Amino acid sequence: MTIRLHDTKAQADVDFVPLTEGKVGMYVCGPTVQSSPHIGHLRSALVYDLWRRWFTYRGYDVTLVRNVTDIDDKVLANATENEAWWALAYRFELEFTAGYTRLGILPPTYEPRATASIGEMRDIIQRLIDAGHAYAAAGDVYFDTASWPAYGELTHQDPKDMVAAGDADPRGKRAPQDFALWKGRKDDEPEDASWPSPWGAGRPGWHIECSAMSRRYLGAAFDIHGGGLDLRFPHHENEIAQSTAAGDPFASYWVHNGLVNIDGQKMSKSLGNSIFAAEFLAMARPIVVRYFLGAAHYRSTIDYHDGSLAEAEAALERIESFLTRAGRRLEGAAVSGVEVVPEAFAAAMDDDLGVPQALGVLHETVRAGNAALDNGDLEAVAVARGGVLAMAEVLGINPLSAQWRDGASGPAERALGSLVESLIADRNAARAAKDFAAADRIRDELAAAGIAVEDGANGSHWSIS
Helix, strand or coil, rough: CEEEHHHHHHCCEEECCCCCCCCCEEEEECCCCCCCCEEEHHHHHHHHHHHHHHHHHCCCEEEECCCECCHHHHHHCCCCCCEEEHHHHHHHHHHHHHHHCCCCCCCCCCCCCCCHCCHHHHHHHHHHHHCCCCECCCCEECHHHHCCCCCCCCCCCCCCCCCCCCCHHHCCCCCCEEEEEECCCCEEEEEEHHHCCCCCEEECCCCHHHHHHHHHCCCEEEEEEEEHHHHHHHHHHHHHHHHHHHHCEEEEEEECCCCEEEEEEECCCCCCCCHHHHHHHHCCHHHHHHHHHHHEEEEEEEEECHHHHHHHHHHHHHHHHHHHHHHHHHHHCCCCCCCCCCCCHHHHHHHHCCCHHHHHHHHHHHHHHHHHHHHCHHHHHHHHHHHHHHHHHHCCCCCHHHHHCCCCCCCCHHHHHHHHHHHHHHHHHHHHHHHHHHHHHHHHHHHHHCCCEEEEECCCEEEEE
């Protein structure tokens, strides 16, 4: 068993070899909590939830660190007289957490806030200054990109071709590409948004935050660094430069997930086409949203359009329908299926988290299970059911898990269930009275409405066909 992943730095699929046998240390760039989360944030967090689940299934002990950037230019800019920057950051952090939870994303092992690691950031900055890779100027501290020949190694760019770093006032920069490690406090900024340092009161630059937090919670060297494709440059390029220049081996592998488009266009505030997480999660059951966001390969771009969630709902209902039918038929039967994923599913997931191919195996198993149900082959039904449960659990879309059962039925679902159960009771009464014409009429009416009725030894059961 070898897991392969696409390493951005190597620009190739490579075998994953952990630094410590049986363990995986993964750092994922989390949100800057300046505003409400959108579906791109959900997609990114879901990607690394899937990676974590697969590593765990393969027997690894996974430590996942996902940070919260709670101090940043945009956080300060969005604060008001009635809501301090730290209060705004916490309010949006809660929104992110709520979205992750509703989507079934497992909590990270650690979720540090940037403001809790200021000391570690100052230490790295001082090491860089001492090594000749950073300089203080006018209250700021900048990374000297010219001093580090490897700068550009992640995105394979020549520094002279890079755009100027726009992350700080260029008042003391030696070169446009130099980026801020420490930002001196400005008069119009809140006093509680700055910390003391040898270079004057101020706050950290964005990039140094992740270098410090990953080191604090995973060590100077760890296995995987992940994040959205849009973070490769300048954020991740600058992270690897400052950490390695400070003497840390840093991440062995770099993994990046694709973005989300809306009707073929990049999602952005300027286009006014952003879909916020809460809004998206209200469009369908959260398990359906998870299916949609997780079905494509993690490095591909997802294109959301009208009908996307309906397609995901239909695919998920096929899984749910089989599990419901199989559960009823196997009730009391002397057969059982082991909950283990098929080899083809495992091979797909081992190959750079090939979820589309893995879903193909899942749906093929559902089809085989339905055929076995039709043929009365209960042993084959049990095997298929065990495989489907195992695959769905790995992907976080097992409709029988408590995550999705608890509170899954809303008023509409309860009303539908009440009406269908009443009609089935009328049908059963008609059958008992040998009024088969009435019984058939009720069954036909239900079928026309998309309700399938299945009669068995344990009574009549219905499902949405």
